[in-house]
Amino acid sequence: MNTIQDIQAGIVEEFAVFTDWMDKYEYLIELGKEMPLIDEKDKTDEHLIKGCQSRVWLACRPENGRLRFSADSDAIITKGIISLLLKVYDNQTPADILAADEDFIGQIGLKENLSPTRANGLVSMIETVKQYAKHYAGMPGEARHDGDGKDGKGLEDEIILALRQVYDPEIPVNVYDLGLIYDIQADADGVVFIKMTLTAPNCPIADEVVAQVQEAVSDVPGVKEVQVDLVFEPEWTTDRMSEEAKLELGML
């Protein structure tokens, strides 16, 4: 898998051959025309980013710890730039997306398209990509990007710390790094929803693990209520374990 930096460097190199804006735009127009369209069913108001110049649709779904993006715009040049951005962001981990910058857009001479006044939805699109990355940053198998204390991230970090104190009775690795936690949602009232699984559906002490999770998270300051949803779909596999856990178990 290419890193974001590699891909960005590749794009900058690609654009270096264009000497005038006309060639650049023609290339962007080509990219825009070629870009695989967003699935019609995803082209909804929910995925719409509105600018006063043009509209952008952006959909995101997680896949094996990485984020898959699809997008569209009614403006073809905007679509060409989206296609460049997706080359960079698509199929990357949330942490890498959060760490990436958009400097390459300036390096290829398209900075003006990202100025807030262009109002073409691109700036909001990048923000939305990063929001998705933040949202999915806690998903299993994903090395977490450090929270910045905003958007309830501080609380989520505390919850993760607490979860790391809960161990699977059969494996000497905590439930978080084992990848048993599928989702953590904390609302403004301090109600926390945790979606989790166990290594095997017929685990004899399932209730005990759930009770431990409940107890550990309840102790986090700011948490008022904990609701644990135990699911076995999708099924847990060793792929969901963090690097640390694999190392711990001598799997690496």
Place this chain on the structure above:
Amino acid sequence: METRPLFPALDRQIYGKPLIYFDNAATAQRPRSVLELQQRMSVEANGNIHRAVHRLSAYATELYEAGREAVRRFINAPARENVVFTSGTTASINLVASCFSQRYLAPGDRILLSEAEHHSNLVSWQLACERHGASLEVLPVDEDGELSLPELDRRLQAAEGRIKLVALTHISNVLGVVNPVREIVETAHRHAVPVLLDGAQGIVHAPVDVQALNCDFYVFSGHKIYAPTGIGVLYGKRKWLDAMPPYMGGGEMIETVTFEKTTYAPLPLKFEAGTQNYVAAACMAPALELAQRMAEDEGLQAAQRTMRDYLLAELTKIDGLRLYGTPRKAERKIPLFSFTVEGAFAGDLAQILDKMGIAVRSGHMCAEPLLRRYGQTSMLRASLAPYNTLAECEAFMASLRRAINMLR
């Protein structure tokens, strides 16, 4: 009359190409006379108006009031009391929407406006309606962008006195069609309903005599008629301005102040709280003086008609191009053209034209309901001023064709 040397901004290169400025409906370029006064006042007359006795303040006040007098003359208002300075068209409309509504709008009442309004003349009324439990009554435009007078009459009749004000655009910033404002005012007045005209474009392209029009309010901005930004005008009939409560409280709008009660300054200062943009207001004088001269110049007017007819003819030759605002009589169309092109999105065209040194507007143009009426979310608009030339129109057409080819 030679206009181009008067406007230094026109003599510029954009990306190494001569600037073709076709976004005049958004803001017009400023002549030297305005730029010089701006500069001179900042140095020689920067003292706060109406307040102090010192020389700088007196000089600034003189120039400020001269700006008002120039406006009064330009629109033939009966007296200086009828001319209130604001920060622009939007502020003028908001003032009326706030103060008129406070006095006259009750639950169940309505404000009538058209489908072709700029958001300024729409959202301000929406806010006022929300505050007072009133609602909007929307007069449609037809395919050509025309309002129907019989329909206006019918709506006013059917409303049985619940429509408290008609707020319509003189010339839509998208359609460029001169509405029959005199007839609109007559129709509304037959039903005893006052009329506010949004003159943001009208003041530039149509002769405005508020007494002949007999409208109750006429509002416009300075920056579209060669003055600086940040200055606008609210013309109002005395009876309304007197009856309306003040808009903002502050300095300069008062007569006497005690903690128990404040009495307000006489018109127009009653509506001019706080330090005004006196430099920009003063600049209305040279700006309107030039506007007047250009309007009276036969050669310039003929050249404008030639450009309009040329663009109308050339644009309609382009395959898949749809023009919005096409009155049966070309005389009622100002040199402002909003259009869409099949297979070439407006935002893309504007971006490519920009690289060719051509400034045009694209997007929803602050008139989303109107664009929706035509099934569009974005249009391209070329809007001309008297300083544009036929050669620029020809260059524009060639560039537009090239841009369309790139996208198709």
